Amino acid sequence: MLVFYNGKILDLESVAISPFDRAFQFGDGVYEVIRYYPSEFFKSELHINRLKNSLKEVGIPYNNCDSIESNLNELIKLNNLTDEVSIGYIQISRGYHIPRRHYFDDGMEPTVFMYVEKYPARLEEMTNGVKIGLEEDIRWLRCNIKATSLLANILTRNKAVRKELSEIVWHRNGIITEGTQTNIFFVKNGELFTPLLSNFILPGVTRRVVLDLCGKNGIPFTERNITIDELTKSDEIFLTSTTAEVTPVIEIEGTNVKDLKPGPISRILQKEYSKLY
Template sequence: MTIYDHVLTENDFVHQNNLRYPFEERGLQFGDGIYEVIRVYGGKYYLIDEHVERLYRSAEAVKIEVPYKKEEMYERLNQLLQQNKVESDAKVYLQITRGSAPRDHAFPLDTDANLYAYVKDLPRAIDKMWDGVETITQHDVRWDWCYIKSLNLLPNVLAKQAATEEGCYEAVLHKDGEVTECSSSNVYLVRNGKVYTHPAKKNILHGCVRMRIEEFCRQEGITFKEESFRIEDFQYANEVFLTSSTSEVMPILKVDELTIGNGEPGRITRRLQELYEEDAGISEDQSLFKKNAKAQ
């Protein structure tokens, strides 16, 4: 009995100098790196300042020296869009690792960081944003420093997969019943006209869209409370929604088997979606509300 489905030949072996990726890359071997996902609308970045600032904060937290100064980083990111002639909605994935060096847990000496970035088309999830989505709850088993946007995402991946297997959009994470965030987004509860979300401590990611939501609420006179809530509080919610750079402002209609409010996206969620579109410069013909005018 053979343990191989394929008999190896000399053509299956590649010299390390001919690899298409750096040999002994610490991002691959240790998850020793950081990343950002930046939204692009109509060929223009949205919240790029917030993303770049967070990238450098994450790098400082894990002691990675970013290979470019901020001004150079902006220039490189703009070149990426120009080289790809991006004029539509897209996302840019940017990753920085500690570099390539012989495998050792300790930091390598005199090793330059590796930077990777690519752009990919990403149309807006109009139908989901209009209709709302369903979620499940999962125990939050991640490390305590989730404010660092690191490559160590296996717990997030497993939580998202659990949601996918249940036919749901997201997994709402909690520690002993206290809601933190979702597998790849921040989560909010609306009760009596007030928006509640977990405080921006080290155990959650300080979302770029999350910061905008706080601004939107302030300008609309909506109380925004950085105050944690529990799983059982969902039964008293009038609305629930999540935010991220790729999900924007997404209404949540169900958490596990619990229907939120009247089972439809709520008034505050809808208003925040409008403000998001205005802030992001979404054209009228691409507007969530224009495309669903008949449903209104």
């Protein structure tokens, strides 16, 4: 596999990142995941803008964000993925210093890593819908930053997999936030609802695209706080993300949501979304 590491294209085996890198020691870095549908990276501008915002929020200086798309396209070509649905992963950490210490100096040299891999659509889940769980949100209060420090996400996600759930959706004091890797929407009486943007959720690119599609297709929507009670009385529920696209939810563990079907609004949005790539 050929990857991008600090300005060079290298064989994965020849990449050597310091164990003193702050991403390794503290999860001190930010990242992005962009879908590649032959023959373009999808909504790359929105992803790069979010990356720039994450970098700004944590104070990592990286001035080459505008080259990322061409770096990724080069990786796609070099790894023979031009005709494959794939993803590009970009990670920028604050860099390294010895000895280990919590505080950091200004002007450190960031560590930049990118790779691409084949990542086909999860058609079974998108067609038949998925089962999810609900749990109290155990994350910090800056969830709008796409940070590599994902301990809460991976522990919760791991629990979901062990329980054969596709996702766990979090709530804070009964107000729905988002899934470990997805944003959430629900439909009631023909209107779509999703949690409003705040420091409690990631501003999903797919979320943005879906709301734009609602605007274009005359589907009324509201961004506001959503309670668990409302969610469990929905007509339709779906999750969105770069890799899940629009994935219907058919069951919520431990609630009366047991026989939801992927509904008409989910289907319209899936279809309209797929027309964009």
